[in-house]
Amino acid sequence: MKLMFVLLLCAAAVCITCEQPPSDEDWLELHTPQGPVRGRRDPNADHLYAFHNIPYATAPVGKDKYKPPLPAPVWEKPYDAINKNIICPQYTLQLYNLKPKNSVEQEDCLIANVYVPDTRKTNISVLVYVHGGGFFGGYGDFLTPKRLLKSKDIVLVTFNYRLGVHGFLCLGTENVPGNAGMKDQIALLRWVQKNIASYGGNPNDVTIAGYSAGSMSVDLLMLSKSAEGLFHKVIPESGGNLATYTIQRDPLEVAQYQAKLLNFTNIDDIHALEEFYRTTPLEQLYYTDILSTRFYSSALFSPCVERETEDEAFLTESPLSILQRGSFKKLPVLYGFAAMEGRGRLAFFEMLKPKMNQNFSDFLPNDLKIDSEKERREVSDKVKTFYFGDKPVGEDNKLGFVNFFTDVTFSHAMLWSVKLYAEAGHKSVYLYEYSFVDENAPLVPPITIRGADHCDQTFAVVDSLDEDLASVEVKNMKKTIRQIWHNFIKTGKPVPEGSSLPAWPAAGAARAPYMSLGQELELRHEPLLETRTLFWDDIYQKYYLQPIPPPERIPNSRIEL
The missing domain is CATH 3.40.50.1820 (Alpha/Beta hydrolase fold, catalytic domain)
Known part of the structure; x- marks a missing residue:
């Protein structure tokens, strides 16, 4: 199985433009500490x-x-x-x-x-x-x-x-x-x-x-x-x-x-x-x-x-x-992150479904340390029940599949950091959840659930080849997201004073308030993904595996493939 489908999943088509030779007026020469540098328009x-x-x-x-x-x-x-x-x-x-x-x-x-x-x-x-x-x-x-x-x-x-x-x-x-x-x-x-x-x-x-x-x-x-x-x-x-x-x-x-x-x-x-x-x-x-x-x-x-x-x-x-x-x-x-960071995993649903039903403990994050096999099975069963109920992983609980991978790969870790930032006295963390969806975009099988996927907010900020052909809703959304990013780069605040956008205060230890970046911008005061986040907070409090540096001396070990 190719694991990398959760690692970037921000892939986009790469276009290499055939360029005409530049004219003299297309060049700009700058003098830098490295030496003179010539760039072109x-x-x-x-x-x-x-x-x-x-x-x-x-x-x-x-x-x-x-x-x-x-x-x-x-x-x-x-x-x-x-x-x-x-x-x-x-x-x-x-x-x-x-x-x-x-x-x-x-x-x-x-x-x-x-x-x-x-x-x-x-x-x-x-x-x-x-x-x-x-x-x-x-x-x-x-x-x-x-x-x-x-x-x-x-x-x-x-x-x-x-x-x-x-x-x-x-x-x-x-x-x-x-x-x-x-x-x-x-x-x-x-x-x-x-x-x-x-x-x-x-x-x-x-x-x-x-x-x-x-x-x-x-x-x-x-x-x-x-x-x-x-x-x-x-x-x-x-x-x-x-x-x-x-x-x-x-x-x-x-x-x-x-x-x-x-x-x-x-x-x-x-x-x-x-x-x-x-x-x-x-x-x-x-x-x-x-x-x-x-x-x-x-x-x-x-x-x-x-x-x-x-x-x-x-x-x-x-x-x-x-x-x-x-x-x-x-x-x-x-x-922040997208509302359905794990949505891209649906492309592998049929392959992962039997593996998850056979041995769900294989899917627990590797930053958990559970020494007892009995306890590992208990934690695994608890997690599986939380996302899939008492049914096997299947067609009728695909949303649980998406939510599981959203939480274990991206959302919980970021929300955990937000809490720790606030507890450390950090008063300028502006939290968001990106949930905008182009309702007119076709769903390509096997992706059968509509939602904002991994890095979709990034695709709202960066250039795209078909941007001029996009719907009015998509163009307006891109304009708004770019305005927020631009505001932050210039002022350190996503919504500075005098902006026409909704006021956006910093988040606290409760992981709120946060801005919902959807079809409309909405400041929400309830903790973001509260039930799911508290569920994982409890697990990580008990079983978090701290990373270690390489040792000074190499122990005898056997690495099982």
Whole structure:
């Protein structure tokens, strides 16, 4: 089974536009700390100049490919910042193709794209958009919110970061310390601080936003001491720092597990294991079935908790502990998810139905620790009854199927964070649930339930090919959502004073109030998804499994496939 259907599920068709050679007046040359850079007018958004393929850092290669990023290059002659379709090495999977046409995969893949409004204004707000892809796929320009820049008062930055085993192998050694992909993201933010003024942006007014794994990333960045001071507002779209996908529970076990899948047997010798990963080419490590093995509600390679001794560590403490202690910068956050995050799983309903009826405990999140098999069955039965009643998983309780995957993958983790943020004294978390549905859109079997799916709010913000052909309702919704995002980027509030939109106060520990972003905007004061959230609160209070860093010494272990 291809597990990845819950990891990104923000996939969109990729269009590569055939472009005419630019004329001299289409170019814009800027002088930056790296050297002179030449961008050209965006052929698909004439209000912007696009600067592609700018190296914001240098990725180590060969046996050093898991180390933190190195400084970016500099130059003296003008650098033509044109798109070369460079992406980081990643999985090639039949179910979801996250690669653009004519893409070039290379280990040194750390490039940024900067979209600069055609304006004389300077010192304008900056939006850094982090791509999703389950930490195993995607690239900087996978989705771009260029229409958000119509007002010409925002500079947009997208970028690549290392993915999968390349970005998130975590052995806690000098050569493989862990979190290379997150350290890439910090390197990008440092590059923004140093360079963005040359592109017209204000380094003291940076908003980081992301969807799916990008959402998890920006929510984690807010907790990382190494990222403090590099940004000022945060927009996580469908993915939180407490999600089961976000942090590896045991990074050594994950590394051993994949190595054994690839027929490497000396997994208990840390030196041998490290040498295996350092010398094996990445294309061999991107084993195409790695996501089809154990977990239905989690990934393998994702960020990890590093050892305290690591230099330049991204995270040395679990997100839950940091939230509970309140030891993070309390920046304005626009925080939310779609009402039916699990709806996309209906495409696999017929395949999953017998598995869920046969052994539902396989579907419990992997961030639960239940040692007793008897107790695990009891918890499993309790969860199954909560969502499906006393009937088998079947046609008449498909909504329970959708709600289950919505909660275990995205919604509960984000609502848990909201509670902890508020309890830590954070008074600027603006909570929403996105529920808008285009009633005229056809339902394509086997998706037989209408509802807002994973990252649908992202698709309301970013550009779409058929946007000009959309219904009046869809156009109005997109306009409203973009206005909210624009307000937040500019002011730190989704609805500032004087706006025509409904007033939107910050959420408290009860996970309310929140804004329902549906056919109409409605501020609601009851706790969001209260019954379902309290149900999981009780389970996690008893069984939460804290993530651990890689150990200093390798215990004897056996990894069962």
